[in-house]
Amino acid sequence: MTENVLITICLLLLCTIVFCDISNNEIEQCNLPKKIKDEIASYAPVVEKIINETVYGKYKGTTYDHLADFIDKFGNRIAGSSNLENAIDYMLNKSIQFNLENVHGEKVQVPHWVRGKESATLLEPRYQSLAMLGLGSSIGTPPEGIRAEAVVVKSFDELKNISKKVKGKIVVFDQEYVSYGISVQYRDYAASTSASYGGVATLVRSITPFSLNTPHTGWQDYNDNITKIPTACITVEDANMLRRMYERGEKIVIELKMEAKNLPPATSRNTVGEIVGHSEPQKIVIISGHLDSWDVGQGAMDDGGGAFLSWNSAVILKALGLRAKRTIRTILWTAEEEGLVGAFAYVKAHKNETKNLNFVMESDEGTFTPHGLKYSGIPDVGCILQEILNLFPTINATQLQQPADGAPDLTEWLQEGIPGASLLNEAERYFWFHHSAADTMDAENPEALDKATALWASVAYIVANLSFDMPRNSTDYLHKV
Numbered sequence: 475m476t477e478n479v480l481i482t483i484c485l486l487l488l489c490t491i492v493f494c495d496i497s498n499n500e501i502e503q504c505n506l507p508k509k510i511k512d513e514i515a516s517y518a519p520v521v522e523k524i525i526n527e528t529v530y531g532k533y534k535g536t537t538y539d540h541l542a543d544f545i546d547k548f549g550n551r552i553a554g555s556s557n558l559e560n561a562i563d564y565m566l567n568k569s570i571q572f573n574l575e576n577v578h579g580e581k582v583q584v585p586h587w588v589r590g591k592e593s594a595t596l597l598e599p600r601y602q603s604l605a606m607l608g609l610g611s612s613i614g615t616p617p618e619g620i621r622a623e624a625v626v627v628k629s630f631d632e633l634k635n636i637s638k639k640v641k642g643k644i645v646v647f648d649q650e651y652v653s654y655g656i657s658v659q660y661r662d663y664a665a666s667t668s669a670s671y672g673g674v675a676t677l678v679r680s681i682t683p684f685s686l687n688t689p690h691t692g693w694q695d696y697n698d699n700i701t702k703i704p705t706a707c708i709t710v711e712d713a714n715m716l717r718r719m720y721e722r723g724e725k726i727v728i729e730l731k732m733e734a735k736n737l738p739p740a741t742s743r744n745t746v747g748e749i750v751g752h753s754e755p756q757k758i759v760i761i762s763g764h765l766d767s768w769d770v771g772q773g774a775m776d777d778g779g780g781a782f783l784s785w786n787s788a789v790i791l792k793a794l795g796l797r798a799k800r801t802i803r804t805i806l807w808t809a810e811e812e813g814l815v816g817a818f819a820y821v822k823a824h825k826n827e828t829k830n831l832n833f834v835m836e837s838d839e840g841t842f843t844p845h846g847l848k849y850s851g852i853p854d855v856g857c858i859l860q861e862i863l864n865l866f867p868t869i870n871a872t873q874l875q876q877p878a879d880g881a882p883d884l885t886e887w888l889q890e891g892i893p894g895a896s897l898l899n900e901a902e903r904y905f906w907f908h909h910s911a912a913d914t915m916d917a918e919n920p921e922a923l924d925k926a927t928a929l930w931a932s933v934a935y936i937v938a939n940l941s942f943d944m945p946r947n948s949t950d951y952l953h954k955v
């Protein structure tokens with residue numbers, strides 16, 4: 475499999491990726507003109523002010539508090555639900571209340587999948603209820619369920635090896651966790667691959683490095699020309715147990731019942747607010763996160779934290795009277811979980827602005843203690859960002875890595891070469907919670923959110939106010955500034 479295919483899997487289907495650290499290159503030698511370095515250094519006082527106000531002062535704890543109010547009020551917010559639309563109305567209201575400008579929603583048609591009741595029960599070699607979650611876009615079973623013998627495979631190769639035994643069976647995948655980006659292919663393609671050999675349903679080990687018997691859901695894709703079969707995830711613990719039983723040669727029989735349904739597409743909205751630029755308003759810096767979530771847990775971490783980090787950054791800049799030269803636009807994306815649906819629609823509708831997108835940011839890989847940024851763009855972008863990050867020693871957020879892989883909704887723009895960034899944070903435990911019942915406010919921390927907000931707001935402001943545009947192409951361009 476080529477790296478491109480992996481990157482596409484990575485960027486398209488998730489909220490995040492881990493394997494991309496293979497491309498964490500050292501930033502090349504920077505020789506930015508002194509004029510540019512001095513200009514960036516001149517932002518030290520405004521950075522100090524934003525940090526002061528956000529981490530210690532008037533706005534201390536506000537990102538967490540706004541997020542907690544929102545999460546406790548709405549809980550989880552899957553695309554197609556009235557809950558998500560109510561949450562969007564609330565954010566539009568709140569954006570107006572906190573003086574953001576040009577506040578509006580932009581309509582987009584989104585998938586509408588509903589889970590319904592579901593269960594998986596081990597009947598042989600003994601009775602046990604298996605913790606499970608149907609995967610997004612899965613069809614349901616007949617009302618009486620599917621009762622079948624199971625085979626257990628670790629990989630698509632192993633499945634191919636035993637393909638003659640698969641007809642009429644439930645296929646259990648107990649693939650190992652390598653990284654999210656690599657292992658998630660089993661969630662994505664288990665159903666269609668198994669159906670091509672006559673399998674009747676699939677149960678996939680949850681894509682997580684750590685488990686307390688919690689299943690983790692996520693989107694999956696059916697191939698167009700293959701029979702659709704029901705597919706769900708089970709826990710790491712149960713996948714391991716089924717593997718042991720299978721290797722002992724025990725007959726495994728499972729009954730799967732799922733009411734899941736794909737309803738006609740629904741109308742949702744991307745939620746937009748701005749601080750209009752004072753002298754080059756047509757040029758735009760975007761700060762964003764996605765407002766939708768899975769239908770389990772609360773979506774506090776994925777991506778409540780990222781959404782509120784971006785939204786509250788705009789609120790704080792506005793309240794501090796920090797209007798930049800360029801427009802700062804906050805976008806709360808919709809239907810990220812169903813395959814970046816809100817973002818793709820937005821990119822298409824805003825082609826007229828692509829040339830004016832100066833810098834794009836999204837946080838969707840956790841809002842744990844921040845360490846800096848991850849960026850995409852030409853090396854000069856990295857050189858500029860490193861100068862900016864050098865202003866953050868007091869909150870220990872001076873590190874720069876690449877690429878900006880915690881920003882799934884920016885995929886198309888980043889691929890077009892538009893410079894952008896995601897939040898570099900202590901995300902080692904991100905996939906412990908991701909897409910599970912454990913994604914609650916307890917995964918968030920007020921101090922970490924304050925630091926991340928101070929960093930995010932400052933970087934957006936500085937980039938939006940610099941005398942030169944973020945470079946997209948020739949390195950000469952910068953040196954002529």
Ligand SMILES: *[C@@H]1O[C@H](CO)[C@@H](O)[C@H](O)[C@H]1NC(C)=O
Nearest residue numbers: 519520521522523524526527
């Ligand atoms: C930040 O706060 C410290 C301590 O309260 C104060 O000395 C300093 O002047 C403040 N800096 C800015 C830029 O507001």
Ligand SMILES: *[C@@H]1O[C@H](CO)[C@@H](O)[C@H](O)[C@H]1NC(C)=O
Nearest residue numbers: 560561562563564565567568
């Ligand atoms: C929005 O605000 C208006 C007036 O301030 C209020 O009547 C309405 O209930 C609010 N809607 C939501 C969804 O909060």
Ligand SMILES: *[C@@H]1O[C@H](CO)[C@@H](O)[C@H](O)[C@H]1NC(C)=O
Nearest residue numbers: 629630631632633634635636
């Ligand atoms: C497939 O079967 C062959 C022959 O039995 C075996 O050598 C190989 O290891 C198997 N591969 C997998 C992935 O199970």
Ligand SMILES: *[C@@H]1O[C@H](CO)[C@@H](O)[C@H](O)[C@H]1NC(C)=O
Nearest residue numbers: 666670695696697698699700
């Ligand atoms: C079935 O569809 C998939 C894409 O959905 C495609 O990659 C594959 O080649 C098709 N297979 C056949 C046999 O047409």
Ligand SMILES: *[C@@H]1O[C@H](CO)[C@@H](O)[C@H](O)[C@H]1NC(C)=O
Nearest residue numbers: 756822823824825826827830
């Ligand atoms: C670009 O298109 C969007 C969406 O149709 C519209 O709202 C916006 O005003 C347009 N911007 C410019 C600069 O023409």
Ligand SMILES: *[C@@H]1O[C@H](CO)[C@@H](O)[C@H](O)[C@H]1NC(C)=O
Nearest residue numbers: 844845846869870871872873
């Ligand atoms: C600062 O962050 C680095 C990782 O970027 C970490 O190793 C170090 O312990 C942190 N220092 C403090 C004082 O928190």
Ligand SMILES: *[C@@H]1O[C@H](CO)[C@@H](O)[C@H](O)[C@H]1NC(C)=O
Nearest residue numbers: 516517520798799939940941
């Ligand atoms: C923003 O840029 C303007 C020049 O365009 C400059 O005068 C101003 O000082 C900058 N703001 C800050 C806080 O440095």
Ligand SMILES: *[C@@H]1O[C@H](CO)[C@@H](O)[C@H](O)[C@H]1NC(C)=O
Nearest residue numbers: 829943944945946947948951
């Ligand atoms: C190169 O980037 C600069 C700044 O973003 C832009 O003004 C210019 O049009 C770009 N040139 C090409 C050939 O894309």
Ligand SMILES: [Zn+2]
Nearest residue numbers: 489776777838
């Ligand atoms: Zn996400």
